[in-house]
Amino acid sequence: MKSYRKELWFNVPARRAFINITGQVRECLRDSGIKEGLVLINAMHITASVFINDDESGLHRDFETWLEQLAPHAPIDHYRHNDTGEDNADAHIKRQVMGREVVVAITEGDLDFGTWEQIFYGEFDGKRKKRVLVKIIGE
């Protein structure tokens, strides 16, 4: 069994954003030399997500609108977590809805994807450096 590990770093200038990281994950896979196995891609922060969906800007606006309605950022004092001095309780909840991680099959050295599957980093509390872990195991 072979294993491979890499951190991807992000510094999103806005509070929230969705960034397509499929190319970076493919690069990791090439570097690893692994042909058959599984790749885990997870946010290393608890106010960010990694998820798989469509790379379509209208849909991303729909996600943003829907999440903000589901767990609004303001009023800040609506959340007990924010009594600690934080203002990111909503980001912890949004990340929970969108998910921490994805696991993707590796077949014949490539991501084993359907036609429209793309991997995204979902930032919900940005304006600082944050990381995603790519871990690959297989042969």
Place this chain on the structure above:
Amino acid sequence: MKSYRKELWFNVPARRAFINITGQVRECLRDSGIKEGLVLINAMHITASVFINDDESGLHRDFETWLEQLAPHAPIDHYRHNDTGEDNADAHIKRQVMGREVVVAITEGDLDFGTWEQIFYGEFDGKRKKRVLVKIIGE
């Protein structure tokens, strides 16, 4: 390390449905000959889910009602994704809530499940051929 891959195909006649695929995954496991490892089961489409819950028709109706309230299909023009000519923005959101994939432990050649765990394909934009990937790694 051994690996195994199979696609399961579905053509759901309705827009939305939940289909129990536990038997089909067990068949894959038997075919693979793998006794210890992990199995990844994921939708290959971004308007469908794979998830684990109860095989109880009342609960499935509750999921349907709850999801439709959370991210209604209509009015179509409520979603920016649908400006592209699609009408399935709600399906992308519903799939995100229910999840893309599950990872299940394999122990002594069987799915390592609790009493009531069953695997479902969740269709949110049906009436066409769509697939689920089963990928098994182990020994």
Place this chain on the structure above:
Amino acid sequence: MKSYRKELWFNVPARRAFINITGQVRECLRDSGIKEGLVLINAMHITASVFINDDESGLHRDFETWLEQLAPHAPIDHYRHNDTGEDNADAHIKRQVMGREVVVAITEGDLDFGTWEQIFYGEFDGKRKKRVLVKIIGE
């Protein structure tokens, strides 16, 4: 490839609670002797979750409030699942939002975690014995 399996048992005295199980998972990892690989941690019940987020009591209260608003326990007869004599339809839905499982990378014999990542058992229908599965594969 090595594999390791352990069940963690819980008997939560309340209907709902979040329990930090990071220490117990680390103990499993030490017992396994596995240095590189993946660990799957999943609820074996369909009214409970395993998820990764912050160990902060205010945030846990926010999760509780938010989930109860999203899928209220009462009125019981709001849910078709409860026509079967159960009263836990809300717990099935809450578990779906918070997730069944997490997959965590193992690197150099430890959980490959960001600074604030902690693993929780989320109970949504307690007052009875329930289990979590820890399955590790690697080398």
